[in-house]
Amino acid sequence: MSRRVSPRPRCDRCNLPSHLCLCAEIPRVETRTRFLLLQHVMEIAKKSNTGRVASLALANSRLLIHGSPVEPLDTAVLSEPGTWLLFPDGPTAPPDAPAPRQVVVLDASWSQARRMTQRLPVLRTLPRLVLPPPEPGLLRLREPTHPSGMSTLDAIARAVAMLEGTEAAAPLEQLAALRVQRIAECGTLY
Incomplete structure (x- = not known):
């Protein structure tokens, strides 16, 4: 007879297990550029949800859900003038x-x-903001499946550095490193 283990309680804001909560360390980063995070519905419940953490840190951001059966996506915001796709x-x-x-x-x-x-034609029409491949030594929890792969938080930090300078991106980079460090130190307790 197996005993069911109840899941660890999670922070309602950052979605990490309570003992790893980053909320006290999330900076408030001001940018000229607005970041529109288009989150796949399957990412919402993931512990590794760095898009949510990034949206909490960025003052000029908005988080939208793609694929929700109860909340249709208004794609008009995706085609506003001056919009690019990372x-x-x-x-x-x-x-x-x-x-x-x-x-x-x-x-x-x-x-x-x-x-x-493929499913949102407006995305295919947007100019692309392409980041250079990540440098060796970038702190990660796992190896990416794509050569340019990195977490959403890391990608946003690099985009902010590219568009607004390394000083503006530093708090996001520090937050990403702290997240990886906390989870790594915790080991199997994550």
């Missing part, structure tokens, strides 16, 4: 293009993100 391939903006006013970030696995771009 994605590793596709039509990049011309070198003389003005900086984006809004960046859409897909918070999903690679396969989910690809399907999102």
